[in-house]
Amino acid sequence: MTDFFDEDELEKYIKRISIAYWLKKSRSYENIRRNLKVSSATIASVQTVSEKPGIKLALKKIEAEEWASQWAKRIQKVLK
Numbered sequence: 001m002t003d004f005f006d007e008d009e010l011e012k013y014i015k016r017i018s019i020a021y022w023l024k025k026s027r028s029y030e031n032i033r034r035n036l037k038v039s040s041a042t043i044a045s046v047q048t049v050s051e052k053p054g055i056k057l058a059l060k061k062i063e064a065e066e067w068a069s070q071w072a073k074r075i076q077k078v079l080k
Contacts (some may be wrong), residue, residue, distance in 0.1 A: 019046040020055050021062055 004080050005013060015036050029043050049055055 013036070016042075016046050017055075017058055019043055020050050021059055023047055023050060024059055 018036055019032055019038065019042065020057055022036075023043070023046065029040055032043055033037065033040055
């Protein structure tokens with residue numbers, strides 16, 4: 001990813017996607033601010049754009065990966 005983003009840009013991108021994900025999971029501003037070391041203003045700006053199609057698509061892909069990972073673990077337990 002550093003071919004396209006420099007390290008600072010990549011960190012900002014990852015934090016913003018994380019903020020959107022945690023907002024969708026109903027985490028509080030305080031929890032997000034404390035864990036990701038971001039300002040309330042950053043959280044608010046992400047919340048403002050969180051309904052845009054690109055953000056929704058990114059979150060959908062993250063959730064699909066999360067779902068697949070959980071099921072893979074369950075299947076492995078059954079097969080052991």
